[in-house]
Amino acid sequence: MKTTVNIIGSGFSSLAASCYLAQAGFDVTMFEKNKTIGGRARQLVKDGFTFDIGPTWYWMPDVFERFFSDFNKKPSDYYILEKLNPAYSVYFGKDDFITIEDTLEKIILAFEKEEPGSSKKLNKFIKIAKSNYDIAIKDLVYNPGVSPLELITPTTIKKINQFFSTIKKDVRKEFKNERLVKILEFPVLFLGAKPSDTPSFYSFMNYADFGLGTFHPKKGMYQVILAMERLALELGVTIKTEKPVDEIIVESGKATGIISKGKTYKSDIVVSGADYHHTETLLEKPYRQYSENYWTKKTFAPSSLLFYVGFDKKLINVNHHTLFFDVDFDVHAEAIYDTPKWPENPLFYASFPSKTDVNSAPKGKEAGIFLIPLAPGLDDTPELRATYFEKIITRFENLTSQSVKNNIILEESFCINDFIKDYNSYKGNAYGMANTLMQTAFLRPKLKSKLVDSLFFTGQLTVPGPGVPPSLISGKLAANLVIKHHSILV
Structure with missing residues (x-):
């Protein structure tokens, strides 16, 4: 008889876990609280417009390829991928922008034009x-975060200083042009912290940006x-939607199933890809590994105020991805991380x-x-949303x-209250920790509970961190x- 696994949530990490477990011979059932699967990566379809509600950047294509290759598949078996050119543009003022194109060679030329002498520095960087x-994505991030020894390899020892300096210091040591500095500091925002932290x-995120490029899956x-x-279903995974999980059943210190809408679903193992903090509230207090105080002290990635807007005409002077850095980043970052409040000029x-x-x-x-980007935990009202839409538009x-x-x-919006309602997100964060x-x-x-046997976690609040590729991993x-x-139990 197959070992049964109940998985909570159906985002990238839960779907990935379900595929690997089904491939290994487990009987896997996923429970999703919403009407459609995908977690934060759902879709809004309305009046002929289609919007990705969550992630819109497709970076690190090699991680997606590695995932599908584990099942003798390729991304192209399922979707069409297009490399964007330009990758994105960055506005610094009225009609004043820098365009990042689709190859490192072109980007180096753009840097040299902006700051003579910067091309050599960019090449080195x-x-x-x-x-x-090569060290992180091909090796380190595929470690489960069980021991500090995972980080100690012959290659990382040579780079030990890089763990005690910061992106901000490194970038500003080499580049003086503030516009180029902002572009180089931008990719680490996907990791959820300030470049100074x-x-x-x-900096491997800069290689993901300039070296590998930005892609878009058709549709x-x-x-x-x-x-x-599709892959999960091919492997035999059962997916249940509109099944919010109300409780994780623990018997004699072991997870033995879940309760959804008053019905019990027994299993040998429980894996949660839902918000980590929320998942622990599904347990009785003695079985929670991390206190409220623990979560309060952690640095969370930002939340977001999102607008999905349909225009009745084609727009000019914008690319597929366009960043607006015409205001002081440090002031906005302070409003996110240091003294949380709604930013005056975001x-x-x-x-x-x-x-x-x-x-x-x-x-x-x-x-x-x-x-x-916003600090998690802020007040979120229709009036504030309207005010900020008017500001940015x-x-x-x-x-x-x-x-x-x-x-x-x-015009539709999505903000802190929606992250909490739809995803049980801690303080309405958008990107995890x-x-x-x-x-x-x-x-x-930790990926494995220290207090409950047969209970596991996955997703952006655990290892390796925020973002779509890390969620797959x-x-x-x-x-x-x-x-x-x-295998130990058997």
Whole structure:
């Protein structure tokens, strides 16, 4: 008789774990609280427009390839991937922007044009970043965070200084042009912390950006979720939607199932890809590993205020991905990390998938996703959302020299209250727990419960951290621990 596994949630990490466990011969059932699968990576389809609700950046294609190759598949078996050119553009003022194109050679030329002499420095910086990428993504991040010894290898010992310096120090030591500095500091924001709090070793994100490039799956990031769902179903996984989990059953110190809508679903093992903090509230207090005080003291990645906007015309002077860095980043970062409050003048990001993908909007129209990073736990009201939409859309018109307010035919928003309601997200965070030095690898919440036998965790609050590629890896790590745990029992 097969060993049974109940998985809570259906985001990237849960789907990945389900595939690996089903492949290993387990009888796997997933429980998703919402009507559709995908967790934070769901989709909004309305009035002919299609928006990715969550992740919109497809970076580190090699991680996706490695995932599918574990099942003798390729991403191209499920979805069409296009490399974006340009990858993105960054606005610093009215009609003042730098475009990041699709190859390192072109990016080096753009840097040299902006700051003479910077091309040699960028070459050197990216060479180190590539070395870090090869160590981190091909090796280190596939460790389960069980022991500090995982970080000690002949290659990491040579780079020990990079764990005690920061991205901000390294970038500003080499580059003086503030615009180039902002572009180089941007990728680590995906890790959820300020460049001044992110170890230098994480420059591998710059290689992901400049060295590997930015991609777009045709019909959106949700195609990756649908691909993983198809793979999971092919492997025999059962997926149940509209099944919120109310309790994890523990008997004699062992997880033996879950309760959803009053019904008990027994299993030999429970894996949760839901918010880690929320998952522990599904346990009686003696079985919770981490106190409320523990979570309060942790550095969380930002939440977000998102707007999904349909325009009745095509927009000009924007690319598929466009960043708006026309205000002081340090002031905005302070409002996120140091003294949490709504930022007076926020940076924001916009994605216009219909620039690349005809599936995103009706002909002649444009789909726009606008994102403002925020501190988690702030008050979230309709009035605040309206105020901030007006702020950024006014700036957007000015910076890109076009009128758009009267061309809006669809506007939906998603913010802190929605992250809590839809995903049980701690304080409404959007990206999990930041990857600071003291929240890296073995210092993050554990994949395996220390207090409940046969209970495991996966996702962005545990190892290896925030982001889509790390979530895929997290699912594999959790599944490997389950398989190892089961082999010991058997």
